[in-house]
Amino acid sequence: MNHYNQLLEISNQLGVIQGISSQLQWDSITYIPKNGIQGRADQLAFMSKLFNKKLTSSTVGTLLNSLMKKLDDFDGFQRRNISVFNKEFERMTKVPLELLSELRKLTSKGQNTWAKAREKKDFKMLKPELDEIIKLKKKIASYINPSVSPLDVFIDQFEPGMNSSLITSIFNNFRPKLIRLLEKCNKSDLNNKKTKFNITMPRNVQEAFLKDIVAYLGYNFDSGRLDQTEHPFTIGGKGDVRITTNYNEKNFVSSLFGAMHEAGHGIHNQNIPQENYFMPVNLFGGSAGFAESQSRFFENIIGKSPEFWDYYFPRFLELTKKEINEDDFVIHINQVRPSKIRIFADELTYQLHIMLRYEIEEEIFNKDLPTHEFPQIWNEKVEKFLGLEIENDAEGVLQDVHWAGNYFGYFPTYTLGNLYNAQIYNTLRKKIEFEESLLNGNIGVVKQWLVDNVHLKTGYYDPSTFLEKITNEPLNSDYFINYLTKRYEKLFQI
Amino acid sequence: MNHYNQLLEISNQLGVIQGISSQLQWDSITYIPKNGIQGRADQLAFMSKLFNKKLTSSTVGTLLNSLMKKLDDFDGFQRRNISVFNKEFERMTKVPLELLSELRKLTSKGQNTWAKAREKKDFKMLKPELDEIIKLKKKIASYINPSVSPLDVFIDQFEPGMNSSLITSIFNNFRPKLIRLLEKCNKSDLNNKKTKFNITMPRNVQEAFLKDIVAYLGYNFDSGRLDQTEHPFTIGGKGDVRITTNYNEKNFVSSLFGAMHEAGHGIHNQNIPQENYFMPVNLFGGSAGFAESQSRFFENIIGKSPEFWDYYFPRFLELTKKEINEDDFVIHINQVRPSKIRIFADELTYQLHIMLRYEIEEEIFNKDLPTHEFPQIWNEKVEKFLGLEIENDAEGVLQDVHWAGNYFGYFPTYTLGNLYNAQIYNTLRKKIEFEESLLNGNIGVVKQWLVDNVHLKTGYYDPSTFLEKITNEPLNSDYFINYLTKRYEKLFQI
Numbered sequence: 001m002n003h004y005n006q007l008l009e010i011s012n013q014l015g016v017i018q019g020i021s022s023q024l025q026w027d028s029i030t031y032i033p034k035n036g037i038q039g040r041a042d043q044l045a046f047m048s049k050l051f052n053k054k055l056t057s058s059t060v061g062t063l064l065n066s067l068m069k070k071l072d073d074f075d076g077f078q079r080r081n082i083s084v085f086n087k088e089f090e091r092m093t094k095v096p097l098e099l100l101s102e103l104r105k106l107t108s109k110g111q112n113t114w115a116k117a118r119e120k121k122d123f124k125m126l127k128p129e130l131d132e133i134i135k136l137k138k139k140i141a142s143y144i145n146p147s148v149s150p151l152d153v154f155i156d157q158f159e160p161g162m163n164s165s166l167i168t169s170i171f172n173n174f175r176p177k178l179i180r181l182l183e184k185c186n187k188s189d190l191n192n193k194k195t196k197f198n199i200t201m202p203r204n205v206q207e208a209f210l211k212d213i214v215a216y217l218g219y220n221f222d223s224g225r226l227d228q229t230e231h232p233f234t235i236g237g238k239g240d241v242r243i244t245t246n247y248n249e250k251n252f253v254s255s256l257f258g259a260m261h262e263a264g265h266g267i268h269n270q271n272i273p274q275e276n277y278f279m280p281v282n283l284f285g286g287s288a289g290f291a292e293s294q295s296r297f298f299e300n301i302i303g304k305s306p307e308f309w310d311y312y313f314p315r316f317l318e319l320t321k322k323e324i325n326e327d328d329f330v331i332h333i334n335q336v337r338p339s340k341i342r343i344f345a346d347e348l349t350y351q352l353h354i355m356l357r358y359e360i361e362e363e364i365f366n367k368d369l370p371t372h373e374f375p376q377i378w379n380e381k382v383e384k385f386l387g388l389e390i391e392n393d394a395e396g397v398l399q400d401v402h403w404a405g406n407y408f409g410y411f412p413t414y415t416l417g418n419l420y421n422a423q424i425y426n427t428l429r430k431k432i433e434f435e436e437s438l439l440n441g442n443i444g445v446v447k448q449w450l451v452d453n454v455h456l457k458t459g460y461y462d463p464s465t466f467l468e469k470i471t472n473e474p475l476n477s478d479y480f481i482n483y484l485t486k487r488y489e490k491l492f493q494i
Numbered sequence: 495m496n497h498y499n500q501l502l503e504i505s506n507q508l509g510v511i512q513g514i515s516s517q518l519q520w521d522s523i524t525y526i527p528k529n530g531i532q533g534r535a536d537q538l539a540f541m542s543k544l545f546n547k548k549l550t551s552s553t554v555g556t557l558l559n560s561l562m563k564k565l566d567d568f569d570g571f572q573r574r575n576i577s578v579f580n581k582e583f584e585r586m587t588k589v590p591l592e593l594l595s596e597l598r599k600l601t602s603k604g605q606n607t608w609a610k611a612r613e614k615k616d617f618k619m620l621k622p623e624l625d626e627i628i629k630l631k632k633k634i635a636s637y638i639n640p641s642v643s644p645l646d647v648f649i650d651q652f653e654p655g656m657n658s659s660l661i662t663s664i665f666n667n668f669r670p671k672l673i674r675l676l677e678k679c680n681k682s683d684l685n686n687k688k689t690k691f692n693i694t695m696p697r698n699v700q701e702a703f704l705k706d707i708v709a710y711l712g713y714n715f716d717s718g719r720l721d722q723t724e725h726p727f728t729i730g731g732k733g734d735v736r737i738t739t740n741y742n743e744k745n746f747v748s749s750l751f752g753a754m755h756e757a758g759h760g761i762h763n764q765n766i767p768q769e770n771y772f773m774p775v776n777l778f779g780g781s782a783g784f785a786e787s788q789s790r791f792f793e794n795i796i797g798k799s800p801e802f803w804d805y806y807f808p809r810f811l812e813l814t815k816k817e818i819n820e821d822d823f824v825i826h827i828n829q830v831r832p833s834k835i836r837i838f839a840d841e842l843t844y845q846l847h848i849m850l851r852y853e854i855e856e857e858i859f860n861k862d863l864p865t866h867e868f869p870q871i872w873n874e875k876v877e878k879f880l881g882l883e884i885e886n887d888a889e890g891v892l893q894d895v896h897w898a899g900n901y902f903g904y905f906p907t908y909t910l911g912n913l914y915n916a917q918i919y920n921t922l923r924k925k926i927e928f929e930e931s932l933l934n935g936n937i938g939v940v941k942q943w944l945v946d947n948v949h950l951k952t953g954y955y956d957p958s959t960f961l962e963k964i965t966n967e968p969l970n971s972d973y974f975i976n977y978l979t980k981r982y983e984k985l986f987q988i
Binding site: 036 | 507510511513514517518521525526527528529530531532533534536537540541544714715716717718719731732733734
């Protein structure tokens with residue numbers, strides 16, 4: 001076997017290991033009994049050690065060393081396989097193992113403390129551990145790349161090629177336009193209309209309806225499942241990509257968009273070519289922004305469009321036996337109303353949540369903002385961006401687990417995903433009849449375009465290159481503003 | 495770390511690996527979508543290779559070599575840990591790896607072919623693969639221990655210390671008594687009474703009722719789950735032992751005893767001391783006979799006793815809203831009626847099914863019975879033992895997957911489990927008030943006695959030694975006949 005094939009063989013084994021870990025995690029979140037949790041932690045630690053050991057073995061080092069020297073002998077796809085593997089290898093071997101294991105422990109402790117602190121609405125409880133995590137993260141970043149800011153190291157991990165100065169300039173250009181649109185919506189009668197209908201629904205009815213709708217979107221139940229969890233998520237294996245939602249009996253709209261979001265992730269992952277599933281391009285080449293773009297395409301661009309509901313609404317009524325007016329429903333799911341809690345935010349103000357978190361991350365890593373100032377800065381920015389007054393840490397700085405869970409540099413990918421999305425949507429509309437397809441129940445045409453142009457090749461390029469491949473131009477945040485403006489103008493008659 | 499602790503550490507890792515494989519298997523049988531099956535096979539093969547590699551590593555060989563030389567330095571429990579690990583190590587290292595991997599492939603193919611052959615009711619379809627499996631099994635047995643019959647090698651694997659001549663003599667002594675009792679039952683009016691009641695029940699009602707009853711038996715839902723599968727089974731992890739049943743909507747009695755049987759396995763496994771869970775005594779020291787004994791204790795000795803139902807029946811009626819007469823029900827679940835299909839057999843004629851299979855296994859391995867004669871011999875024995883005429887292979891030789899699945903030497907453990915059971919029951923009744931405890935709803939007393947005297951120490955001794963420890967005498971099959979006679983005499987008024 002030549003070196004390249006040897007590398008692919010190792011990558012394949014890493015994929016198998018990762019698939020096993022995913023399955024164990026899925027079970028931990030769905031079906032595990034409480035006394036099984038400790039044993040499961042041992043199993044996950046075992047698999048994670050195995051993964052790291054195989055990834056950073058001297059065999060891999062030797063293979064990569066030899067392959068990187070003759071990169072020109074390979075075609076583009078092969079070069080990508082080699083170089084993303086090499087990047088991950090370097091990232092993992094540059095950091096001393098004990099730091100990574102310390103971080104794992106801190107993270108797991110941090111998430112527990114976060115849950116308790118949020119319950120007590122007291123950020124001070126989390127502060128000591130957050131201090132430690134941030135200190136350790138800075139140290140780890142300096143091992144990986146001492147010549148850039150730690151924040152850039154983290155961003156690059158989730159969104160290869162992206163960095164904080166780029167994000168700052170995108171966000172700075174984008175925010176005023178967003179706020180102008182928000183002000184316009186705020187003045188609209190339809191946006192402020194009280195659309196009262198009964199939003200309760202028994203779980204079994206929700207289940208039948210959600211299974212129907214995600215299958216209609218293109219999610220394949222032969223290669224996946226839909227289950228219940230507290231927080232919706234998608235987890236994948238080869239030929240087996242599972243999604244979940246939280247069946248909120250008191251609010252089916254929240255279960256619905258949870259399921260549509262995860263269906264977007266699921267459809268994306270189900271359409272990665274099976275034969276390449278465990279190749280480095282897929283294991284290490286992905287971008288969080290592109291992943292988020294696809295979930296939001298199905299949740300928002302499709303799932304909140306009047307055209308989609310125009311076709312699906314009769315089926316919705318039939319399955320749920322609800323008595324709801326279609327127009328009311330479409331207005332309801334699109335209403336723009338600043339919320340203190342990010343996950344309940346609408347498509348527009350959601351971006352402001354991301355920006356405020358991102359600005360704080362920037363201060364943490366680029367300006368050494370001390371931890372004890374987090375709550376105050378948070379509350380000030382919520383007031384400034386959303387015009388809302390935070391009353392306690394649980395509805396403020398403690399609402400997200402990300403920082404306690406070591407996800408620094410992740411938030412911007414949510415907004416980047418939306419920007420990619422709108423730009424892709426702009427291209428897609430030139431190639432196929434988008435609204436017409438939705439209206440006629442031909443959603444498959446839209447899904448297939450996304451599969452052919454996005455899903456089949458995610459991970460084959462860095463995100464900025466990939467976006468250009470798909471849309472023939474670099475990232476331009478105006479597409480998102482234009483898309484939102486057009487949608488709200490029509491919906492709210494503004 | 496000394497050598498003994500090193501061995502325990504490796505055993506612990508093997509336990510973790512085994513727990514992961516169990517979880518993957520559980521999911522394969524409960525929730526996997528169909529396109530995930532191929533990826534799952536890769537995952538299971540990966541874990542199984544990892545297990546074998548770790549078990550048969552030269553490190554383990556060196557450790558065991560050193561420990562076996564100074565076995566006298568250790569106490570009884572430690573010696574058992576060392577020697578059962580050593581036995582497994584020898585078994586696995588004596589056989590060339592390629593033979594084991596060939597067997598794995600043949601077995602997996604064999605099970606598929608079995609399913610197809612059963613559907614077509616045609617044994618000839620399975621014959622070529624069965625030939626190969628038997629040939630390979632003989633070869634493997636000769637590597638493990640060339641000085642005894644292959645059948646003895648297989649029996650010893652499931653029931654350490656047991657062999658075919660012992661089983662033959664036990665069965666030969668036991669069978670005539672069983673047949674006399676069967677004849678007596680056949681003449682009983684109550685046994686022949688048509689107990690007509692509605693045995694259909696919706697799945698959700700069954701689920702609530704079965705969860706209630708297995709929890710009442712002592713199965714702990716904090717350390718397990720009850721799910722639906724085609725064939726009921728129990729699968730364990732540390733702190734997480736899961737059971738299943740087949741919710742047969744057309745016959746709740748069949749789901750009920752499936753669940754009670756698995757609850758017995760579950761309770762047994764849940765009560766293995768957690769701190770020793772992954773020690774060699776538990777990983778390699780178990781006996782299939784003792785495992786089956788505990789499932790049947792809960793299914794039959796407790797679950798078919800009139801006293802149990804006298805207490806639980808009102809609750810059963812309340813949960814299921816059925817209108818059934820208690821006496822009718824108790825007669826119904828105990829009626830003795832020869833069936834062509836083993837898994838539908840009553841407690842008494844079940845043993846005849848085991849004996850007929852065992853006699854054929856004996857001919858296969860001790861007298862080289864050719865495969866093409868299997869159906870004819872099978873049918874003749876069913877006629878002789880059960881007085882029934884087999885019409886096709888699906889209801890005859892193809893009804894069990896065991897042989898196609900490489901489970902030779904396993905059947906006798908089902909009957910051995912019943913024999914252990916009855917002997918343990920005889921001891922238990924001298925120590926605690928069995929019937930009274932059931933009548934008063936104090937089933938916990940019975941369960942606790944089993945936990946203290948059986949579950950806590952399964953695997954610490956070879957089965958025959960363990961049985962003597964518990965009952966103060968060697969295996970005596972009369973206890974089972976006596977138990978059955980007493981139960982049927984009272985129930986059927988014979």
